[in-house]
Amino acid sequence: MRDGPENERFAVWVRSLAAAEAAGTVLLLEMITSFCDKQQFYARIYPPELLASAPHDWRIFKGRAILTVRNNTVTAVNQDLIGQLPGDVIDFPSVDMVEVDHLQEALPVELLQLFKPVSLPPSWLTLKVSALIILI
Numbered sequence: 001m002r003d004g005p006e007n008e009r010f011a012v013w014v015r016s017l018a019a020a021e022a023a024g025t026v027l028l029l030e031m032i033t034s035f036c037d038k039q040q041f042y043a044r045i046y047p048p049e050l051l052a053s054a055p056h057d058w059r060i061f062k063g064r065a066i067l068t069v070r071n072n073t074v075t076a077v078n079q080d081l082i083g084q085l086p087g088d089v090i091d092f093p094s095v096d097m098v099e100v101d102h103l104q105e106a107l108p109v110e111l112l113q114l115f116k117p118v119s120l121p122p123s124w125l126t127l128k129v130s131a132l133i134i135l136i
Contacts, residue, residue, distance in 0.1 A: 006031065042066075042081060051084050054130035061132055075122070085128050092125040 013029050028034055035041040050060045068074055082089065093113070113123040127133065 038080070042077075042084070046081060046084070048084065051081075052086055054085055055087065058130065058132070079126070082126060082128050082131050085130055087129045090127050092127065094121070094123045094125070 010029065010031070017026065033044070035044070045064055045066055054060055066077055068077065093109075116122065
């Protein structure tokens with residue numbers, strides 16, 4: 001946030017959210033744009049013509065972000081937006097196996113890839129030329 005009356009008003013509003021949620025009503029400030037359609041929301045942050053130029057100019061992502069608090073929402077947004085970038089998707093599956101002494105047979109990879117615990121990385125890495133990635 002930056003200094004200024006508009007941002008101060010926003011900070012006061014954010015602090016009031018806990019009480020507003022408890023009351024069951026959250027009124028948005030008039031400066032906040034709301035969307036009923038996620039594709040319109042995505043287009044506001046990442047216009048299609050901007051995404052089309054991504055393979056040639058990675059700087060189009062500078063100053064743009066969608067923030068969310070849930071990992072499954074992050075995954076859904078990433079999948080939606082990577083599909084809008086030009087080019088072919090390349091999927092890299094992980095190597096999944098479980099070593100358990102008392103099992104006679106190994107668990108099938110397909111079964112292991114169904115599990116999506118928050119503490120582990122996804123079992124598929126989907127990449128596309130021009131898509132930004134973060135390595136941890």
